[in-house]
Amino acid sequence: MTFSDDTLQVIMSRLQLPAAFAQMLAPDQIEPPRFSHNTLFDTHGNYLGMALAIHFHRWRLESITLGLSYNQNTKVTTALLLENSKDPTHESFIHYILLQSTYLTHPLFLPLILAELMLDTHRTQLDRTTSRLRSLESAIGIHDHDYNSASSPSYRTPDKSPLPDFPFISRSLNGESTRLALYEVKVRSNIHLLQTILRGPYFTTLLPMNRRMIWTEQANIALREKCEFLLGWNVELSSRVTGQRRIVKIQIGSVQNLLMQRESKITTSVMEARKGDANAIKTIAFLLMAFLPGAYIAVLFSGSMFDWQAERVGGVLSEWFWLYWAITGPLTAGVLGTWIWWCKPWM
Template identity: 25%
Template sequence: MAERCPSMTERFIGSSAGLMTVHRKKHFDSGTIREEEVVAWLSKQPPTSDDGKPPQAGLRLVCKSQTKIMWCYLDGSILKGIKKVLGLPENHAYLLAPKPGACGIYSATDGQPVFIYHRLDNHRTVSIVFRYDTLSNITTGYVLHGKRVSVGDIIGAIEAQFPSFGHPLLLPTIVVELVAASLFSGLVQIHNELANVEGKTGFSTWANAPDSEMTEGYHQLARQLGSLNCHFAFVNNTVRSMLFMAAFTLKQLELMGEYHASPERYRQVESLGNSRRLKQRVELVESHLRQLETFDAIRDRMQAQQNVLFNLISQQDNSLNIEIAAASKRDSSSMKVIAILTTLFLPATFLSTLFAMPLFDWTAPRISEVTGSYFWLYWAIVAPLTLLVMGFVGAYIWYQSRRNEQADRRARGNAKEKTV
């Protein structure tokens, strides 16, 4: 079965220190790579110099992108071939865990060390699995990278540094340095976006007043803070993982002498690989990662802004509720006017309907005779009855408003007593 793979690369140092005798890369950007190709690439004999001498140090890698979270990254047949080349027993699933974020070392069937750095479930980390042949001083393995650290960055650093650091642990050192730089960039981005939110809310050490012309609502800022929280969680988790990776690399630098057959051979390899300077690099990047841990204060700032936004949203909702209440009060006043008008005309309508009084005679020959003789009786009854009804309604409204005022005063008094 075919498996997509970006590239394979190798680099060797010749018999003269610093002389690069071989540097080859093979890309598969538009094709596929098969088990036979992987096995042949990783297990082929190293090149020799013009005088037939083997290289003093070498590095041969298969590099592949692993973009899907917690997804098995290689075909089973290719994994089987890689384990065979690395010298791992076939009855152990050393390479099957997709992204557990573990570091370890195994002894191959011939006793050579196999270093395993498994990546976490985020795109900044990198998996490295490689075998170090202490007899030939050649490192062989593969690299799985995410979106944030590209294979071009890794291979470019190897091309520039391997002639000066022909050490098997150069590869994890480069990876930790690249990931640390990516982490710092991510933390700066989070800080800048958080400062932008603080400027809009007006609650920070450098923002004294909120932005008067906000183009985003508080709900949008709250969603932005939620996204920043998730981003920061991934970054913070990766910082701790890289610290573990750096500590493991430092430990293996100290133990490297135990993997060689003789102290003389170890001193020769140590001189070629610049072990002391490589250790200083790892210690420096470890210190850098520990400094990145101090960015944990961003979490408190985000939580403070989250609380501020929730309070502002609550105040905004309260203002909206007050506006709705005022609108309801205006509608209620309009309904009162309608009710008063209805009450005003109710007595007259009632009497006209009840008695069917003929107030006008439209068949009269003269206009002066149109009004009936009992028209005055209508007004004599309607006017007092209307005043009586309106007085009763007005008294009821006054009484009800007094009761409401007393209830409001009691409620305010109870609230003050509870706060005290």
């Protein structure tokens, strides 16, 4: 639920949480990254535990913040959930830097701050890529809804929408694949940087005793925890990048399958049109084969088969007209039979 600052202070005192935990959860003091981490010490400078705050965006005007505090002495973890916390601002980031003024002169403080900012930038870029991939997935038509099951709560008949813009989708998927490859290189570089920092002399026993100072002991503990914390987030981000690259490959394969299906439909329609043309040509050829022999015979014997001297009321066909049918019939049947034997249309 949502708390005011006064109520939050009462809760913190009742739960006996450290002041750093309250500062992290205050709405106007959350650092720009969506998470914040503090190492806790008691009044004598002894290591006490750690505090963690994670900022989740749920809606455009609503968000939640989860705070966790671990006490190493009591082995107790306390969690507190706040709703409707404000978005971080540049002033909150400056305030966050000032809260850690003890570590400002530490040689590794600036590299860790830069690694933290790079991590948040990469997370934002990956979130945008994920959103664009979901839009492309919707445009392609890849989904996990079961349209065939009437018992499904989301059952509906899919709309007959036009074919997607495959050239645009292909260019977009290729661009996202390139960006994900670049993100993977950046995240791995950040992981390598943090691993190198952890192996450095300030976080190991390699630093000579004469170069150690009492004030740096607490800073080394706090910054080492922060470095391990950032390393874990980068490993998680690297896994997300790998997963998104697999999704892009699946979508590219789906687009290729859709293109093959569309080309198959086009080829089928062309073949059907060609089959219709072939049938028309066969019909014309059949009619010509049946008509031309008789027409040829008629031309040869037209003079003798008609009685041109007949009277006006009499018949004009000669008595030899039966010869036309005697020659035309067998000749047409022979030509047609030869064509059927040669072409074998039933095969």
